[in-house]
Amino acid sequence: MINIIDLSKETSKYDVLKGIIERGDKESKSITEAVEKILADVEGHGDRAVRSYTLKFDGVGLENFEVGSDEIEQAYNSCDKDFISALENAKERIWDYHKRQLKESWITNNQKGIMLGQLYNPLERVGIYVPGGTAAYPSSVLMNAIPAKVAGVKEIIMVTPPSSQGGINKNILAAARIAGVDRVYSIGGAQAVAALAYGTETIGKVDKIVGPGNIYVATAKRMVFGRVDIDMIAGPSEVLIIADESANPRFVAADMLSQAEHDTLASSILITTSKEVAQATLKELEIQLEGLSRKAITEKALRSYAAILVVESIDEAIEFANGIAPEHLELVVREPFSVVGAIKNAGAIFVGEYSPEPLGDYYAGPNHTLPTGGTARFFSPLGVDDFVKKSSLIYYDRASLEKSKDDIIKIALEEGLDAHANSIKVRFE
């Protein structure tokens, strides 16, 4: 199913993986143009345009997009009780972790007459996009809404496309209630992104749009960036597992499969110092694949974007991991904490064999919205920081400004900006 690649015999490990790294939907001209049109229509015609695209793409004629609180309540009450309790427990852990990300505004107080500071304020209104169909994940509702809630965002608006009967998955609605979402609209696609970015007669415009979506949603988010903030351009999901000879191949294979079942673009990579672990994991993959309900998707993802690599040393594996900058990185080695300090690029690091990726996907507390496709080189997990903005504070009294005035005037004049210099000068004339 997957070839085991011995990296000591390959010229370049990155060539081996180029196809994996550069997988993912590309924005095409036709998608860009389609999205441009949708954005312009919604900006110009508001609800009317949203209504017409919802009919066209979702096959539903909706007069009113908002999902009533009674409908949400009903959904919550009709859910499996153990599921609700599991979500509540997850919420508590996610909340506790994100609470630790909150920052206090600060000021300096080390110089008489001068006070400098950095002030934090929450965003006022945030939109959360939740995909429909089989990719409608209640865990994503928690992971997107809770950091906003912890940050102090006043209004959290969720949008999610309606089914062809016009309804919304009850688990999603229950998760919205648990997470504290303020409003739910049953709209999706680029038209939902446009409605959030521009506002319509019934939908208020937001300051930021977060959450995953298909290529139309991603393109729309990129296009409205600047008019509102967005989280990141999310690509397909991936896991990289670093394993030594101590790793249990059953666990490793199970974790690779849990990644691969997401969609046919998902990528699972094992990099190990042990040929035996490589061989045994391959066997386990074949055995465990058989029983899976999403076998077809999983198998396709494995065939296209999985790899098992054998290296000489853990250091080599680390260097490789930093080059790939994986979304999820599992460290299944004898001394996993000795590796952590060498990891520079990874969305989330799972330490040791009892910290599998699904623990982080649902439950442990850190966010599951993570940078994909190598963007962990510069992007970060979603968190409270994404829902606050900063303002600088500058206070000088007369004496302090006077002491600095010659330097400021000098720089202003060298930059050819004499009105800047004057703004200092007039205060001392």
Add this chain to the structure above:
Amino acid sequence: MINIIDLSKETSKYDVLKGIIERGDKESKSITEAVEKILADVEGHGDRAVRSYTLKFDGVGLENFEVGSDEIEQAYNSCDKDFISALENAKERIWDYHKRQLKESWITNNQKGIMLGQLYNPLERVGIYVPGGTAAYPSSVLMNAIPAKVAGVKEIIMVTPPSSQGGINKNILAAARIAGVDRVYSIGGAQAVAALAYGTETIGKVDKIVGPGNIYVATAKRMVFGRVDIDMIAGPSEVLIIADESANPRFVAADMLSQAEHDTLASSILITTSKEVAQATLKELEIQLEGLSRKAITEKALRSYAAILVVESIDEAIEFANGIAPEHLELVVREPFSVVGAIKNAGAIFVGEYSPEPLGDYYAGPNHTLPTGGTARFFSPLGVDDFVKKSSLIYYDRASLEKSKDDIIKIALEEGLDAHANSIKVRFE
């Protein structure tokens, strides 16, 4: 020159200012297409394409883009000594302020068997764009490079377009040396952004591109976003001054002019509770304008995008300021610190009459790269946070995972992801 608008007599204060808020260059189809072509050319042909665009747009045939360290040293030595000393003093203050933004990686240690954390790592390579011509500001070099340096970025690369003689402004080179920039390339425009994003034979690709530029540079940055990170889409600059009857109209007018001299799209708005201050400021604007070297630009900016508004109360002025979300906000009122807590949306807040904007532009320490055009609703000043990325850390031991396993399995199965559930199950079979 400017009309004084009495807001108690206007129906909507935002209508009055719509033109001001929505000023700024728009990306047009022709610009988008031109930039797309440049990006594709540089991605495909590397240095050769950069060379040909540099000849085309800057009129210079450069064999080698890199500016040698001897040339930088020579520029530094030939600068005005007082200017160098002023820049060194500014550097010290900027460094000190940004040092306070550094965050420590943290872990939880409140539960046996569980450790969660957030790890910080600096970006590895960063590109700084510095515009050429009259907008070549040494202060911008400091403001963009120092936070990256403080964050621990390994390599900082500056690009700036060459003059038609092929050289680079000596003040810019001196600022690069002072700020600790590692490499300087004399290239500009969308081709420079492309070179930084994709890399060429001689220019290494970076993780993030920061710095202001014209509409081609801004469009290129937006297009490469996702492949690399970018700072923000910067629009034209603005100041909003809240003043009461205690304000000195000479100071207020000088500050409005210092904003207006930037370029013809710059906006200066005064909002005051005092008709007398409004009138006197208007008179002062006319008087002080006369002596300015950039009088033509300044006057054009004032005529197009300045406003003086009279309101009934400071609360009304605050509400207005939060609606505008200005880049720079000056509080020139009797008790300025009593206003700070009510400001939700502003890039930088200048408190009291001896804290004029140029103090922040050059010297006090906070960054002068600030969100413009109302984006202070969701964007923040450039800072150390922009040059680090975070990774989550998750460690559970066997007993801790066992306690959580039923909840995790339940959520996975409700989401229809049984390989996720299996990844937990296999560990306890």
